[in-house]
Amino acid sequence: MSCRLLYLNTHRLSAHAWQQGNLRAEGVFDNDEDGLQQFAKYLGEHSSSQFSLLANVAEEGHALETIPFLQGGDRQTLITRKIGQHFLGTPLAAAISLGYEKSQRKNEKLLLSALTNPAHFEPWLRRISDAAVPLAGIYTVAQLGGLLLKKLGQDSSRCLLLTVQDHSIRETYLVDGNAHFSRMAPLTDSSIAGIASALAAEAGKLHQYLIGQRLIGRDESLPAFIVAHPLTIPAIEKACPEHSKLNFTLIDSHVAAHQLKLHTLPADNRSDQLFLHLLATAPPAQQFAGETHRHHFRLSQIRQGLIAAGLIALLGGVLFAAKETYDAQNLRAEASALAASETDLNHRYQEISATFPQLDVDHETLRRLTNRYGDLIAQQRQPAPSYRMVSRVLDRMPAIVLEGIDWKIGQNSRLTVTNQASAPEITTVRGSIRLERATARQTLAVFDQFVDALRADPANTINVLQRPFDIESGRALRGGDGLDEEAQPRQFAVEIVRSTAP
Incomplete structure (x- = not known):
């Protein structure tokens, strides 16, 4: 203004x-x-x-006055009263603070001025x-x-x-x-x-x-x-x-x-x-x-404040729009560079693929086949977990000698990959028990410990295919007649059915 x-x-x-x-x-x-x-x-x-x-x-009049320490509306009311006492209540007056007294209580010294x-x-x-x-x-x-x-x-x-x-x-x-x-x-x-x-x-x-x-x-x-x-x-x-x-x-x-x-x-x-x-x-x-x-002056101050706030907001919006425009331009440049790079890579790929042997299938079909092969490989199951489980049990029982182990998925060997995901693992363990001067009962006790150790895993189901001794119903279990028969290894076969369903 x-x-x-x-x-x-x-x-x-x-x-x-x-x-x-x-x-x-x-x-x-x-x-x-x-x-x-x-x-x-x-x-x-x-x-x-x-x-x-x-x-x-x-x-024009001037007067010195001392008032108690006050703040806010109480101070202004007292100053108005003092001005009225000195200058008969003229509305054209001003009060200037001259500081506070330090010798006595904290009284404020004022210079009162008025147009009388x-x-x-x-x-x-x-x-x-x-x-x-x-x-x-x-x-x-x-x-x-x-x-x-x-x-x-x-x-x-x-x-x-x-x-x-x-x-x-x-x-x-x-x-x-x-x-x-x-x-x-x-x-x-x-x-x-x-x-x-x-x-x-x-x-x-x-x-x-x-x-x-x-x-x-x-x-x-x-x-x-x-x-x-x-x-x-x-x-x-x-x-x-x-x-x-x-x-x-x-x-x-x-x-x-x-x-x-x-x-x-x-x-x-x-x-x-x-x-x-x-x-x-x-x-x-x-x-x-x-x-x-000063009423209209206060209104003009408010008006100028609003205009200033609006200008600041406008300037902020312009700066933000400029920043967003700059970022968008950078993104467009980056997108153009990526598109050019993609075009170059596709051209190079076509040049390289032109040197490959010609197949009866197109490239897209070949890509789908290789992706499917990778998926099948990822779905295949390996015997390593079952073998490790059997190995841990054999480490604790040195009297058992492993002679053969077979692993398969399900009873049907022609299962598809989809059916293999839910079929159980079947591990067949063949071995013998070798104990010096052991009776039949001691040999069977070792075998039973082996079977119990395999059953400790709740996912395992143990089927005994061959026991170390053939025990018929109604026939007493007795040892051999000679030392050679007791020292002979006793073979057995155990089938471990391991379920992988959750």
């Missing part, structure tokens, strides 16, 4: 447009009905601008409200005095500042950059000599007044800064007393304008343009307008 500044004195209001260090006067409106109508028309023509009001009026004649501002503020233009705030020349000295590199801890404003001299007593006292003195003689003598005289009067109010010591030396046009400075230097309690420092208004980066140089001794430029570039945090007067 463009920035426009309003300067209000005791007689009229002037409007200025500020842009990049340049001030341009746009109108002067008298404090009468015609001037107010012209001002309302001016506001309607620039309703999209943001306005700030700088006041230079005599009705709100009726002088009311017609202008009403036109601003009717035009619905944003008013950033109301400020005073005295309020900007400390900021002016700070920008110019001068010490403003305790000093006097004298400037020429309109047809008067603005005298301000500053402490740590804050105006503790300010008044206007009429300027009857506008000549260079008259201005010089008036500035020197008013500085002495203000010094005596501050001593009388016990704001400074009687023997205390006080810096006094005077802002003047370069043509007036020699006369002011001559008018200022050499031996006094005031240490005068003259500030060239043109040099000050260059330091403040104000491109529009003051044409006379008035410092209005310097303060207006300060207000446009570095407005103070505190101002005198109430929230009622």
Whole structure:
């Protein structure tokens, strides 16, 4: 939004447009009905601008106050009550915190300032409200005095500042950059000599007044800064007393304008343009307008915040779309490269396959056959698990000698691969039992231990095909008649049916 500044004195209001260090006067409106109508028309023509009001009026009061340590709404309520006690409840007031006391309990020191004649501002503020233009705030020349000295590199801890404003001299007593006292003195003689003598005289009067109010010591030396046009400075230097309690420092208004980066140089001794430029570039945090007067300014802030959020969202969307476009382009390039690589590989494959022997089947059929063969190989079952199981049992029984072992799947040897998946494994073990000087009962006991060890696996079903001794029903079991018969190996045969179903 463009920035426009309003300067209000005791007689009229002037409007200025500020842009990049340049001030341009746009109108002067008298404090009468015609001037107010012209001002309302001016506001309607620039309703999209943001306005700030700088006041230079005599009705300005300052007071020091101490309040208990409070926060939030309680603090604001107490400050409003104190302003009402000092300034009869004017709505144009500001409170500046000066810190907290450390010697006693944590009391807060405040500088209360107010424009004590709100009726002088009311017609202008009403036109601003009717035009619905944003008013950033109301400020005073005295309020900007400390900021002016700070920008110019001068010490403003305790000093006097004298400037020429309109047809008067603005005298301000500053402490740590804050105006503790300010008044206007009429300027009857506008000549260079008259201005010089008036500035020197008013500085002495203000010094005596501050001593009388016990704001400074009687023997205390006080810096006094005077802002003047370069043509007036020699006369002011001559008018200022050499031996006094005031240490005068003259500030060239043109040099000050260059330091403040104000491109529009003051044409006379008035410092209005310097303060207006300060207000446009570095407005103070505190101002005198109430929230009622700043309603449209708050709305403009919300509007600008929404626009800024929308622009950020738009920028984020553009960046995201650019990133996605870049990624999509990379994917398309990668897909093109893969397609080219596939084409090259297919061409090379065709070249290589052309050298293969010619078969009665095409390549696709041959590929299906090889894939089917691989599937069949993967479905085949091997005797290794059954052999390992038998081997573990034989390791524990050294008296049994393995003479032969057969392995097959199912009883039918012509099973298909599909049927083989559910058919049991049949392992036939043939062996002999060799024990020295063992009776028949001892031999059968070893055989029974072997069979029990095979039955330990619940997946096994054991069928005895041949026992070491033929035992007929009703016939007693007895040993042989001689030593040769007892030492002869006893052969046996066992069938292990192993189920692989889950």
